[in-house]
Amino acid sequence: MNRPYVIVSAAMSIDGFLDDDSDKRLTLSNAADLDRVDEVRAGVDAIAVGAGTVRADDPRLLVRSEGRRAARAASGRPASPLRVVFSPSGRLDPSARLFNSGEPVPIVYTCEAGARRGADLAAEVVAVGEDAVDLPRALADLAGRGVGRLLVEGGGLVHTAFLSSDLVDEAHLAVAPFLLGERGGARFVRPALFPQSPRRPLRLVEARPIGQIVLMVYRREFPSSYA
Ligand SMILES: NC(=O)c1ccc[n+]([C@@H]2O[C@H](COP(=O)([O-])OP(=O)(O)OC[C@H]3O[C@@H](n4cnc5c(N)ncnc54)[C@H](OP(=O)(O)O)[C@@H]3O)[C@@H](O)[C@H]2O)c1
Numbered sequence: 001m002n003r004p005y006v007i008v009s010a011a012m013s014i015d016g017f018l019d020d021d022s023d024k025r026l027t028l029s030n031a032a033d034l035d036r037v038d039e040v041r042a043g044v045d046a047i048a049v050g051a052g053t054v055r056a057d058d059p060r061l062l063v064r065s066e067g068r069r070a071a072r073a074a075s076g077r078p079a080s081p082l083r084v085v086f087s088p089s090g091r092l093d094p095s096a097r098l099f100n101s102g103e104p105v106p107i108v109y110t111c112e113a114g115a116r117r118g119a120d121l122a123a124e125v126v127a128v129g130e131d132a133v134d135l136p137r138a139l140a141d142l143a144g145r146g147v148g149r150l151l152v153e154g155g156g157l158v159h160t161a162f163l164s165s166d167l168v169d170e171a172h173l174a175v176a177p178f179l180l181g182e183r184g185g186a187r188f189v190r191p192a193l194f195p196q197s198p199r200r201p202l203r204l205v206e207a208r209p210i211g212q213i214v215l216m217v218y219r220r221e222f223p224s225s226y227a
Helices: 031-042 051-057 066-074 112-120 135-144 156-164
Strands: 005-012 046-050 082-086 107-110 124-127 149-152 170-175 203-210 213-219
Touching: 005 031, 005 156, 031 066, 031 170, 031 203, 031 213, 046 051, 046 156, 051 082, 051 156, 082 135, 107 112, 107 135, 112 124, 149 156
Parallel strands: 005 149, 005 170, 046 082, 046 149, 082 107, 107 124
Antiparallel strands: 170 213, 203 213
16 A cells, blocks of 8 residues: 555553543643654654644644754755644634644645535645545555655544554554543543454564653564564
8 A cells, every 4th residue: 555654653641541631731741752752753754633633732733843843954854744634524723723833734634525614724625535534545645745754643533543444553652650530531542443453463662761751662563472
């Protein structure tokens, strides 16, 4: 299949929540881990999130470090990767920061009806499906635009769609040292049929503490056992 190398990146509580149930965004990472994520961002061609993350967090999805932005520009790339939103409904706020923070213009992958709703966004709105977003089609479209590495930064529904469709090559999971329990919001993934099962586990390629956070990096290499 013609698609970019896909990295999923998330920070979560020990019990697998991406956020709590309040209106304010919960900080799960520390400064060193946020800097690590910035470095990963600087190394990809595109960063994608779901519409739920745009509505909840209003991210800009830019590379923050001036040095990394300058290094990208010096190598002929845009200072920040292409920004991508998955939004089957096309119901996105045109005043969201993502659509108002400069070049390159973001891409919104949606379906036919969503494309009509999203027509006013300061984005390239691309329909890849009649009623739903066809992820392989969206990924093939990104590959056609020269995207070799895609970073998927949430949220839970989008992680679930990518992982259950076996479209993830690498997962970077940062675990914060607390549980949210009844105060938990979105989860890392929703219930689904995942190919990354005990019979076909991912390969753990790195596990290291970053202060009180633990980073785990998994690859889709499917070792025959996880012992
Ligand atoms: N801790 C972290 O690392 C981290 C990172 C990111 C986000 N978050 C948190 O996660 C929460 C948001 O997560 P979420 O699960 O609610 O939302 P989400 O995954 O960001 O976005 C959900 C939206 O994606 C679209 N979508 C759903 N299924 C899809 C599919 N199969 N293909 C393509 N698009 C699809 C739909 O858009 P439409 O509604 O437009 O149809 C859906 O409403 C927020 O609380 C945010 O703070 C945390």
